[in-house]
Amino acid sequence: MSEHILDMTAYCGLVCSDCIRYRGELTDTARSLLSILEKRDFQHYAAVKMKYEHVFEQYPIFVDVLKAITELECRQSCRKGGGCSSFACPIIECCIEKQYQGCWECEQLDNCDRFDFLKPFHGDTPKNNCNEIHNNGFTNFALIKHPFYVWGK
Numbered sequence: 001m002s003e004h005i006l007d008m009t010a011y012c013g014l015v016c017s018d019c020i021r022y023r024g025e026l027t028d029t030a031r032s033l034l035s036i037l038e039k040r041d042f043q044h045y046a047a048v049k050m051k052y053e054h055v056f057e058q059y060p061i062f063v064d065v066l067k068a069i070t071e072l073e074c075r076q077s078c079r080k081g082g083g084c085s086s087f088a089c090p091i092i093e094c095c096i097e098k099q100y101q102g103c104w105e106c107e108q109l110d111n112c113d114r115f116d117f118l119k120p121f122h123g124d125t126p127k128n129n130c131n132e133i134h135n136n137g138f139t140n141f142a143l144i145k146h147p148f149y150v151w152g153k
Helices: 001-008 026-037 041-049 056-071 090-098 114-123 125-136
Strands: none
Touching: 026 041, 026 056, 041 056, 114 125
């Protein structure tokens, strides 16, 4: 098995490189846009413009969202110490405790409730991916993995 495939596959079966947060492209872009807006004193422009176009009344909220996006970055894979959760991941903790490379090695995968926090974003993809890996290994996994986000179907 290619070491790179395992490195990029999180313990839960998600592929880190498919994540919006991975490698900071999104966060770098948001950070860059914030910098440009600040250099150009855009808040003053928006304050005047909102008198004519009411959407600019939302400019402070837009800036808050951009700032929140800059906090989303993840520079390395879950397995290498990154990770998508802002809290201790119960899946990582379980796999490390059991000395598993991933949940695909666990007999209780289908009944495990540790995946519940992933469902809003990923649906059943993590468990489906783990079952694919369990049944077929990493051979052709890049071709058969399930969509990372529920809206990617």
